[in-house]
Amino acid sequence: MLKLWKQKDPDAKGKFVTYEAKNISDEMSFLEMLDIVNQDFIKKNKSAVEFDNDCREGICGACSLVINGIPHGAEMGTATCQLHMRTFKDGETIFVEPFRAKAFPVVKDLIVDRSAFDRIQQAGGYTSINTGNAQDANSILIGKKEADQAFDYAACIGCGACVAACKNASASLFVGAKLAQLALLPQGQVEKKERSKRMVAQMDKEQFGSCTNTGVCSAVCPKEISLDVITKMNCEFFKSLL
Ligand code: SF4
Ligand code: FES
Secondary structure (H helix, E strand, O other), rough: OOOEEOOOOOOOOOOOOOOOEOOOOOOOOOOHHHHHHHHHHHHOOOOOOOOOOOOOOOOOOOOEEEOEEEEEEEEOOOOOHHOOHHHOOOOOOOOEEEEOOEOOOEEOOEEEEOHHHHHHOOOOOOOOOOOOOOOHHEEEEEEHHHHHHHHHHOOOOOOOOOHHHHOOOOOOOOOOOHHHHHHHHHHHHHHHHHHHHHHHHHHOOOOOOOOOOOOHHHHHHOEEEHHHHHHHHHHHHHHHHO
């Protein structure tokens, strides 16, 4: 049994609709299950439930659903598109809701507007120096430890689950991952100070809350970004003020 959140537009009052999903196999992903449900809605001349998705490979960050109260569902380190129906019990009631945070307004049904993340990224989450062509890559030596660590931080797909899970709707895990990744690399040094100031200022402007170190952000993160990045963000930010 599904309880699906339906909301006509950003200003409308949303509500759960109940739907009994049939012919769902264990092998289906959660999004494939929703495709089947939508085919049935369309056949019955009912409006499909809108949800966001793109890659369906766990790399784009779009599949932003809250499943039974947990962003991306209860399976650890898994994006919604990689979640399989075999993780649910036969006959289980599943609640499907959009991410709920002031900075992520609902667009329709299960789709939220996460462009606040884009604006934070545009505020400084890049390097503007010329890093050379492909053949130059090995001329900038980076230690294995730093490279591995930066790669782990770069795994953040910008899905926003950390915000959705946080009681303060803090974006610190996302911003921390971006800042920590670039702070470790030689290419990231040139704009390091400005980047920290600008990204943190934009995060505040977008009305994300403050971090109170609860840790649920890291627990729900499909890429298992470590809480260390929040310490690194604070460290980078304070250093940028000196
Ligand atoms: S830190 Fe994790 S939960 Fe937050 S946006 Fe990145 S991948 Fe998603
Ligand atoms: S659809 Fe791209 S991460 Fe899930």
